[in-house]
Amino acid sequence: GQNIDQPTEMTATEGAIVQINCTYQTSGFNGLFWYQQHAGEAPTFLSYNVLDGLEEKGRFSSFLSRSKGYSYLLLKELQMKDSASYLCAALDSNYQLIWGAGTKLIIKP
Amino acid sequence: IAGITQAPTSQILAAGRRMTLRCTQDMRHNAMYWYRQDLGLGLRLIHYSNTAGTTGKGEVPDGYSVSRANTDDFPLTLASAVPSQTSVYFCASSAESSTDTQYFGPGTRLTVL
Secondary structure, eight states: OOOOOOOOOEEEEETOOOEEEEEOOOOSOOOOEEEEEOSSSEEEEEEEOOOSEEEETTTTEEEEETTTEEEEEEEOOOOOOGGGEEEEEEEESOOEEOOOOOOEEEEEE | OOOOEEEESSEEEEOOOOEEEEEESSSSSSSEEEEEEOOSSSOOEEEEETTTTTOOOOOOOOEEEEOOOSSSSOOOEEEEEEGOOOEEEEEEEESSSTTTEEEOOEEEEEEOO
């Protein structure tokens, strides 16, 4: 079967760095997305990786290793507004997105 | 309108009733999607449409139907609602295909009693 695993919840301190991991098992692979979802709101796009390596976008970076079926989202200089759920989603061979349940990130002052 | 709108924002529905959730986008996107989001589970695709006039089944299509008469609108219908369809429903769109960024509507919170 197809599966996305990510931690249910993480806690970090304002100003610190946090890494949210995601492992995936899909039939075929055509890229990996990260979305941010604040409580009660819609998901919004953060990043898309299809090639191995690190992509940096301001305070957020996303890494992909296709051989390991692994990705992570790195958030630097954490701010209170970063408190949200972070959704990992992999695109399978049929170009359908398989979503993880999300990681709830709690930022403490 | 800017982006994607959904209506209603929330609804309480008696089991057995018919309900249509509305979704409209003004970005001229070809692809549209309906998801449900339940606590502890990832977003699950119900139905999708790659272009006006075509639709396809997602992971959990049973009990739901869709139509795509034009580019902008993608309504989701529950023919006879059941309590297990209590969920938050998100409509999304992308420019061409699922490799493109998906933009989500604000969601409809549906409770079936």
